[in-house]
Amino acid sequence: MEIKTKKKSMTNYDNSIRISGAEAVIRCLLEEGADLVYGYPGGAIMPIYDELYKYQDKLHHVLTRHEQGAAHSAQGFARTSGKVGVAMATSGPGATNLVTGIADAQIDSTPMVCITGQVASHLLGSDAFQETDIIGISTPVTKWNYQITKASEIPEIMAKAFYIARTGRPGPVLIDITKDAQFDSLEFSYKKCNGIRSYTPTAKLSNKSIEEALELINLAKKPFVVWGQGVILGNAENELKTFLEKSGIPAAWTILGLSALPTNHPMNRGMVGMHGNYAPNILTNECDLLIAIGMRFDDRVTGDLNTYAKQAKIIHLELDPAEVNKNVVVDVALISDCKISLQELNKKIKTKVYPNWIKRFDDLDKIEYDKVIKHDLHPKKEGLTMGESIEMINKYSKNDAIIVTDVGQHQMVACRYAKFSQTKSNVTSGGLGTMGFALPAAIGAKMGAPRREVVAVIGDGGYQMTIQELGTIFQQQIAVKIVVLNNDFLGMVRQWQQLFFDKRYASTEMVNPDFVTIAKGFRIKAKRVEKRDDLETAISEMINSKEPYFLEICVEKEDNVFPMIPSGASVSDIRLE
Amino acid sequence: MKNITYTISVYAENNVGLLNRISAIFLKRHINLESFSTSASEIPDVFRFVIVVNTDADRVRKIVQQIEKQVDVIKAFYHTDEETIFQENALYKVKSSSLFEERHIQNIIKSSHATIVTVSPEFFVIELTGFREETEKLRKDLTPYGLLQFVRSGRISVTKAKMGISEILNTFKITK
Numbered sequence: 001m002e003i004k005t006k007k008k009s010m011t012n013y014d015n016s017i018r019i020s021g022a023e024a025v026i027r028c029l030l031e032e033g034a035d036l037v038y039g040y041p042g043g044a045i046m047p048i049y050d051e052l053y054k055y056q057d058k059l060h061h062v063l064t065r066h067e068q069g070a071a072h073s074a075q076g077f078a079r080t081s082g083k084v085g086v087a088m089a090t091s092g093p094g095a096t097n098l099v100t101g102i103a104d105a106q107i108d109s110t111p112m113v114c115i116t117g118q119v120a121s122h123l124l125g126s127d128a129f130q131e132t133d134i135i136g137i138s139t140p141v142t143k144w145n146y147q148i149t150k151a152s153e154i155p156e157i158m159a160k161a162f163y164i165a166r167t168g169r170p171g172p173v174l175i176d177i178t179k180d181a182q183f184d185s186l187e188f189s190y191k192k193c194n195g196i197r198s199y200t201p202t203a204k205l206s207n208k209s210i211e212e213a214l215e216l217i218n219l220a221k222k223p224f225v226v227w228g229q230g231v232i233l234g235n236a237e238n239e240l241k242t243f244l245e246k247s248g249i250p251a252a253w254t255i256l257g258l259s260a261l262p263t264n265h266p267m268n269r270g271m272v273g274m275h276g277n278y279a280p281n282i283l284t285n286e287c288d289l290l291i292a293i294g295m296r297f298d299d300r301v302t303g304d305l306n307t308y309a310k311q312a313k314i315i316h317l318e319l320d321p322a323e324v325n326k327n328v329v330v331d332v333a334l335i336s337d338c339k340i341s342l343q344e345l346n347k348k349i350k351t352k353v354y355p356n357w358i359k360r361f362d363d364l365d366k367i368e369y370d371k372v373i374k375h376d377l378h379p380k381k382e383g384l385t386m387g388e389s390i391e392m393i394n395k396y397s398k399n400d401a402i403i404v405t406d407v408g409q410h411q412m413v414a415c416r417y418a419k420f421s422q423t424k425s426n427v428t429s430g431g432l433g434t435m436g437f438a439l440p441a442a443i444g445a446k447m448g449a450p451r452r453e454v455v456a457v458i459g460d461g462g463y464q465m466t467i468q469e470l471g472t473i474f475q476q477q478i479a480v481k482i483v484v485l486n487n488d489f490l491g492m493v494r495q496w497q498q499l500f501f502d503k504r505y506a507s508t509e510m511v512n513p514d515f516v517t518i519a520k521g522f523r524i525k526a527k528r529v530e531k532r533d534d535l536e537t538a539i540s541e542m543i544n545s546k547e548p549y550f551l552e553i554c555v556e557k558e559d560n561v562f563p564m565i566p567s568g569a570s571v572s573d574i575r576l577e
Numbered sequence: 578m579k580n581i582t583y584t585i586s587v588y589a590e591n592n593v594g595l596l597n598r599i600s601a602i603f604l605k606r607h608i609n610l611e612s613f614s615t616s617a618s619e620i621p622d623v624f625r626f627v628i629v630v631n632t633d634a635d636r637v638r639k640i641v642q643q644i645e646k647q648v649d650v651i652k653a654f655y656h657t658d659e660e661t662i663f664q665e666n667a668l669y670k671v672k673s674s675s676l677f678e679e680r681h682i683q684n685i686i687k688s689s690h691a692t693i694v695t696v697s698p699e700f701f702v703i704e705l706t707g708f709r710e711e712t713e714k715l716r717k718d719l720t721p722y723g724l725l726q727f728v729r730s731g732r733i734s735v736t737k738a739k740m741g742i743s744e745i746l747n748t749f750k751i752t753k
């Protein structure tokens with residue numbers, strides 16, 4: 001798939017003059033339609049920053065407080081805008097600080113180009129000041145990377161970087177540029193990359209497999225769809241909706257597929273996986289046909305593979321051939337962009353209904369509601385729950401906010417209970433599970449979708465991992481709403497300790513600072529809520545604020561997230577308590 | 578599934594980081610390589626890696642999918658020993674004195690079909706190309722006579738089936 005970029009050339013410069021490598025980097029970014037960069041300066045990237053200064057009217061640079069923040073901001077931007085995110089850092093520690101964000105982007109297929117400065121080429125390998133082998137370090141976590149040592153290489157390599165990052169299965173690309181290549185001059189001319197002979201972004205769909213898939217769908221009595229982020233990355237939301245409405249097949253989502261279909265759509269049956277909904281997990285092992293769309297059968301989705309959907313035929317719509325038959329062996333693989341595969345299926349799919357099968361979902365939903373959801377959303381106990389906090393955010397954002405989450409209990413609760421009306425509204429660290437992701441990602445998410453309400457929901461643990469980005473939020477006046485659900489614990493780890501380690505709470509209790517004072521120290525409006533009676537007013541005030549706003553909600557300390565599939569257990573062994 | 582020897586052939590661009598990228602795929606899965614060799618291929622500017630691993634059919638398939646996914650890889654294949662023609666090359670450095678003092682050593686060299694590469698007053702070097710068992714037998718046979726150095730190359734192999742790399746590259750040219 002190709003993520004949309006601005007078609008018109010952003011620049012109208014005389015292409016025949018010689019410019020520096022550093023200026024060429026900026027002009028390449030502008031040619032690619034990138035007008036926003038997150039980064040942090042330092043010795044080996046100073047020539048590029050000097051050019052940023054000259055081009056500041058065309059290219060906005062956001063100074064984050066840590067390079068990891070730059071990487072996650074670029075990710076957040078990419079996830080809500082659908083464009084390639086750009087992050088910049090200097091050599092050595094600057095570059096290594098990007099690595100967590102790069103790894104996160106790789107496993108969650110986020111298009112990102114990272115530019116790092118490097119020591120001058122004659123110093124490579126000499127253990128020079130701030131030299132680190134970032135190409136070697138980033139190789140296993142990038143889709144592609146390249147070290148530029150000559151200024152003349154810059155236009156072609158930058159064009160390749162953007163092409164690779166956004167096409168096929170998107171991912172992060174790192175370009176390392178030696179300082180001498182930034183200083184040297186080149187004859188600048190830019191040509192966008194439109195193909196690489198060793199790289200096939202999207203395979204051609206086989207007609208035979210479409211026929212085979214349709215036949216399996218026609219025969220099925222209890223078909224079930226599980227979709228993932230592939231639907232969002234492939235801009236296939238409408239095709240998915242048409243497919244589900246025509247075929248009458250109930251569907252559930254993986255955490256990264258969330259928001260591709262509105263929450264209230266009748267075919268939307270919730271989340272699969274470890275803390276997903278009861279019905280879709282149980283019925284994964286009852287369906288007779290599982291149609292997986294743009295998802296990769298992650299272990300948090302499948303549980304024990306030996307007992308996963310063994311009774312069902314499986315159709316896999318997948319762009320990346322390496323994902324087919326990787327974890328789950330499938331009966332029919334539609335290897336292409338799922339937008340194309342769904343369009344082909346939609347041409348011939350028969351209109352059907354499955355009332356008895358749908359009733360199974362309804363019945364199981366009722367069990368989950370009585371055992372879990374009711375207590376989460378309408379608690380009788382005194383302490384506030386994470387669930388009711390999310391529900392209140394839904395109410396005041398009219399089910400239409402972009403929800404950015406970190407990692408842990410609050411993330412699972414937010415993904416379970418947040419309601420969505422439009423796509424690209426859920427930004428979370430799914431595959432890598434990076435604590436500290438949410439605050440910087442929310443910066444990018446808001447800048448990628450400035451007209452949308454962006455609410456970052458974060459735990460007290462993850463918040464403190466990148467809390468310094470409050471500085472970026474204030475400096476840039478980014479009107480994100482930050483909600484910390486504070487239980488004074490690393491809640492998810494504590495939950496596992498309670499359930500599987502005999503309540504030995506090793507290093508999970510946190511003695512926290514005064515978060516409100518800290519936010520105020522960063523000159524951000526802040527409030528704390530401890531009682532249910534104050535929750536509604538606080539959330540209403542937060543959502544109505546035109547400025548960045550911090551809200552700490554003190555929730556019950558030892559609540560658990562249910563349902564839960566214990567690690568390594570079967571999806572049908574999902575526990576409600 | 579049974580572990581057997583697979584030969585993985587990779588056709589790729591000549592990119593300085595690619596060796597690292599391919600070996601990282603094995604490292605990530607904790608798979609030890611039996612041998613790894615790289616050279617030019619029959620196509621100008623296209624490099625060929627020959628990697629030998631001992632693993633099962635399912636893992637080798639997944640590894641090759643991951644290798645082929647790399648941007649700079651044109652195509653990757655895997656084959657069993659029966660599907661390839663393969664050889665290894667070995668060099669043996671022996672004291673010259675033993676060549677004259679031990680008559681038996683001359684018979685060993687003759688019967689192994691090894692060739693003498695160089696002779697000097699101190700040492701001589703012989704070379705043998707063949708299967709692992711053949712180069713290994715000669716190593717064992719020469720050891721009692723004072724083997725000063727021994728080295729064996731990684732496997733190189735060609736497949737019995739057609740590879741079709743030029744066709745892939747030509748298709749790219751036509752569509753662009």
